[in-house]
Amino acid sequence: MALSILREIAECMQKSTFFSLMCDECTDSSNREQLVLCIRWLDHGNVKPQEDVIGMYQIDDISAHTIVSVIRDMLVRMNFSLSRCRGQCYDGAANMKGGNTGVAKQLLDEEPRALYTHCYWHALNLAVGDAVKHYKVVKDALDTTYEVSKLVKYSPKRDTALQTLKESLAADTPGFRTLCPTRWTELWEMSKDYVSDPAIKGRIIGAQFQFKTFRYLFGVALGQLILRHSDNLRKTLQSPKLSAAEGQRIVLMTVATLHVLRDDTQFDLFWKSLQETRTKLDVDDPRKKTVPRRYEEGSAEPEFFDVCKQFYCQQYYEALDLIVNAIQARFDQPGFKMYRNLQDLLLKAVKGDDYSECLNHVTSLYHDDLDAQQLQLHLEILQANFGLVDKTSVTERDLMSEVVSVLKLIMVLPSTNTVSERSFSALKRLERYLRSTMKQDRLNHLLLLYVHKDRTDSLSLTHVVEQFVNSSEHRLSVFGQFS
Template sequence: MVMALSKHAGPSLSAQLERVLVVEDKPFQPRDLTFPLVAFGVKNVVCRSFQPSWFSSWEWLHWDSKSERAFCHTCCLAVSKKLLIASCADGAFLTKGFQNWKDATTSFRRHESSECHREAVERLLTVPATTKDVGELLSSKLAEDKRAARESFLKILSALRFLARQGLPMRGDGPQEEDCNFSQLLKLTSSSDPAFAEWLQRKSSKYTGHDMQNEILQVMAHRILRGIIEEMQGQFFTVMVDETTDSSTIEQMTAVFRWVDDQLEPHEEFIGMYALEKADAATIFGMIKDVCTRLNLPLEFCRGQCYDGASVMRGHRNGVAAQLLQINPKALYTHCYGHALNLACQDMVRDIKCIKDCLNTVFELSKLLKYSAKRNATYQRLKDDMAPDQAGFRTLCPTRWTTRSASLASIVSNYSVLQASLTEFESMATYDAEMSARVSGIAHQFSLFSFLFGVMLGRKILGLAENLSKTLQKKDISAAEGQAAATVTLRSLTSLRNDTSFDTFWADVVKVQSANDVDEPVLARKRKTPARFAVGTGPGHYPESPADHYKPIYFAAIDTVMACIKERFDQPGYKVYSCLEGVVLKAANGDDYSAELARVEDMYATDINVPLLQTQLPLLKSLCTGGGNISIGTIKTALLNLGRGRELLSEIFAIMKLILVMPASNATSERSFSALRRLKTYLRTTMAQARLNALLLLHVHKDKADLLSLRQCGDDFVAANEHRLNIFGKFQ
C-alpha cells in the first residue's frame, strides 16, 4: 500500500531533499576517501571524522561530498519515490544530514530502529523494485529480526494446530496459566531453540494470549472452510443437519454438506455448529438458509435433505423439509436410514413380548453392574475364575436398539457367570429389601427358559439389524446403495422364516439351556379361548410340544421386523429418486426404461440434457459386460475405467452424481456430536461459539489440518493490521 505525503505549508519533504542532494539507486560509500575533520568541544577540542568501517555495519549510509554529511539512503529513496509520510521523517538523516561523529554509532542505531526508517523499508518492500539493487538498501539487522520473528510465530502456529487437531485444551485454570498445555508445549519447543526462548521472554507482542489464540484458530479454520467451499462450487449437494444440547445447555445445530466430485467420490463435509435460540422448524430452516448464503452455496443446487424423523424436521406442512421443498422441489427429503432402522427394531421389540421382557431384564442387570463398583468387582472375580477366556458382559445401550445384539451375545456367553453373580448379589443385599427384591427378580428371570429364548432370538434378529446399521453409517454409501443393503437384509430374514431354520435355532437354545441352570421348556396349561374371540364351534388349537409353542413367536418376530423395515424404508422422496437409479440400471441390463426416463425428465430437465442422455443410455449395456448382478457400484466402476472417454457419457455421469449425492444416513452429524462432547466438556463450558467452531473444524478435518500451510496462515494473520506487518513482514 503506497501512502502519499502529508500536505503542510512550505516546501514539501521531497522538495527539501532535492535542495540537498540528488538520490541515486545506490548509496555513495567511498571507503578510501580522506574524510574531513570536525572539531568538538570548547576548551578541550577534539577532532573527529567519518569512519569508512561504518559503511559495513550500516549499509544504508550515504556520503554526500558537497555537504560533507551522512544521509540515510533508504529513507531518501523512499521520500524521492513519495512513499514516506512527512510526519515521521527524521531530518538528521534526510534533509539536514548527519555530522555529529562523536555520537555517530548511537545515532545510527537509534535511526535504524526508528519508525521513519522502518516505514521506509516496508514501503520499498511493498512497491515493485525498479532495479535489482533495491535489496541492498535494506538493513540486514531489520531483515534478520523479521526472519526470526516469523520463525518464532510459525512455532506458535504449529503448537496451536497440534492442540486443536488432537482436541486438547489449551488454556489453564485461573490467572496463572504456566501449567496449561499451550504454555508447556511452547516451553518444550523453546528448550531446543534459544531464539524462540528469547521470544517467549518478551513482555509484549508475543502473540500467545487468549485473544491471539482465538484469532489464529479462526484464521486456520477459515482457510479449511474456504478450501471445502471452493471444491463444492458448482456441484450438487445435500443438506444434513441435526441438533443436540452441549454441556453448557446450549442447543447446537450441526451442518454437514454432502457432494460428489468428478471421480464420483462422495464427500460429507462438516461445516460447523450453530447455536439455536429455539429448536423449531422456522429457526432451523432460517439457519440453513443463512449458512448457505454466507458460504455462497445457492439452494438451487441442493438436491437432497437428510434428517431424523422428528416432526420438526419432516412435518408435512411446516417442517424443515417441507419449507425447503417449497423453495426447491428437487431437494428430495430422506429420513435417515439409520434412524429408520432403529425405529423399526423398536417397533419389533414392542410387539414381541418375550424379547421386550428379556431386554427389560438385561437393562436392569446393566444398572446393577454399572452403578455399583462392589457388584462389578464381584462379577469380575467370578468371571476370572469360571470363564477367563470369554469376553465380559456388555451393558445395554439405552438409545440405539441396533447395537443391543452385542449385549445379548455377552449374556449367552456369560450365562453361568451371571447366574453365580446374581446369587452373591442376593447375599450382599440382605439388609436392603428393595435391592434384594430387584436382584431376586433378575435371578428368577435368568432361570426361565422363556428369558433365554428371548435373549437368543433378540441376538439373532438384532444382529442382522446391527450389521445393516454399520453398513448404512459409511460416508460413501448412497441412498440407493442403502436401499440395496436393506433388501439384502430382508432376504436374509426371509431365509430364516422356515421350519428348518427354526429347528436349528431351537436346538441351539436347548443346548445353552442344558449347559446352564435354566428350567426345562414346558407347555402352558390349556386355556379356553374367551367367547368374544372364539371363531366357530370347533375345539381350539393347542401346541403339542414346547417347540410348537415357541415357533409362532419366532415367526412373528421375523415377520414384524421385516414389515417394520419395509414400512420405514418406503419413503415418498425415494420413489422419485429411485427413477434415477432405475434409468441407469435398466439401461445397463437392456430393459425398457421409458417410464423412469419420463419421470426423470419432469424432475431434472434443467440438470440433464435429455436428448443427449437418450443417445448415451444404450451405450451402458455394452459398457457393463461383466455379467452377473449389475448395481450402481458396478456402473460407477465401469464409468471410471473409461479414462478420457468419459465425455461420451457425460449425461450419465450427471445422473450418477445425482444418485450418489443422496446419503443413506446422517451418521456424520452424529459423529460431530461426539467431537463436540470431546471438546466442550464440563470444564470448558465457557468456550465462546467462534472458538468452538474453529476447534471443531480443525479437530474433525484432521487431514486438512495436517495439510495447512502455516506460512499462508501467517500471511492471513499479519494482513489484519500494519503493526504485525512491521514485525513479521511477509511469510511467503
C-alpha cells in the same frame, strides 16, 4: 486456520454440479442448542461422494423457521445456490420433516428437486424399537438383561464379586457374558448375604429366577438372531460413501434374509441349537403353553398346543414378521420411487430392457438438468460400451455426459446423517463442563479443525501466520513480513 479450511472446501465444492444438505441439532454442556450443518458433494474428477462438516451454529430454538434461516445464511456465506441442491437428509422430527412447515417442506417448495431422505440410521433404530416394543418375549428378556447389568454395575461389591467369578473362568474375556446361570446363582447367593435393603434383595431374587426360565433363554436367543442382522445393517449404513439408492438396496437384502429365516427348516435348526444351550446351561424345561383366554371364543375348553415347540414356533414367526414389517414401514419413503427410477434407468439401459417409463419420470423432475433426447442417445452408447466405461478417460466420458449426470444425481443423494452424529462426539471432547464458557466462534473453529484433521495437518503454518499478521496494521508493524 478454520477459515482457511472452509475456503478450501468451498473452492473444491464450486466444481461440483450438485450437492445435498444434512443437518442435526443437539444440546451442549452449556445447555445451548447447537445446529451442525454438513454438505454432501461429488469430487469433480472421479465422481466420488464427499461429506464435509461446514460449521456448528448456536440457535435460540429448534423451530423449522430458525433452522431454514441458518441454512440460507450458510449457503450465502459459502457462495452456494439452493438451485444446485438435489437432496436433504435429516432425522424424523416434526420440525425437520413436517408436511406443512417442516424444514424439508420449506426447501422443497423453493427447490422441488431437493428430495428429502429420512436418515436411514434413525429409521432403522425406530424400526427395531417398534418391533421390540410390540414383541413381549424379546422385550422382557432385554429388560431382564438390563436389570442385571444395573444390579451388577451400580454396586461395587457385586461388581467385585462378578470380577472374581469371571477371572476364575476366563480372565481375558471382558464383561460378564461368560457366566452361565449356575455361576450367576453363586453371585446372587453371595450378594444376598450382605444386602439389607428388601427392595434390592427382591430384585436380586427376581433376576435369579428369570435366569433359570426357558422363556428368558428363548427371548435372548431370538433377540440375538434378529438384532445381529439389524446391527450388521446399521454398520453398513454408516458409510459416508453410501448413496440413498444403495442404502435402499442393502435394506432390501436384509429384509430378504429375514424372510429366508421364516422357514420350518430354519426354525428346526434354531430350536435344536436352543435345546443344546438349555442342556448346557441347566435351564428349566419349556412349559406347555395355552392360548390366552381373551383370544378364545365360545365356552369350549382352552386349546393347548400339542407340544411346546409349536408354541415357540409361532412366537418365532411372529417376531420375524414384526421386524420385517417395521423395517418396510420405516423405509417406505416418498423419495424412494425417484431413487429407484434413477437406478433402474441405468440398469435397464445396460440390460437392453424397456426404460421409457423410468426415462419419463426422471426427465419430468430433472428437466433442467437432463436433456431427454440426449440422454436417450447416451444410454444407447452406454449399452454398447458398458464393459469399457471404467477404462475411458474424462474426455471420452464426455461422450456420455447425460449418463454421467444421472450417475451424479444417484451418488449425491445421502442415505444417512452420520457425519453430523460424529461431530457431536467431537463436541463432547471440545466442550466439557470444565470448559463450557468458550464463545461460539472459537467452538466452531476448533470443531472444524478437529473434524477435518487431514486438511488441518496439510495447512502451511507460514501462510497462516502471514494471514494473521496482515489482517491488522498493528500486528504488521510489530511482526513485519514473513517470508
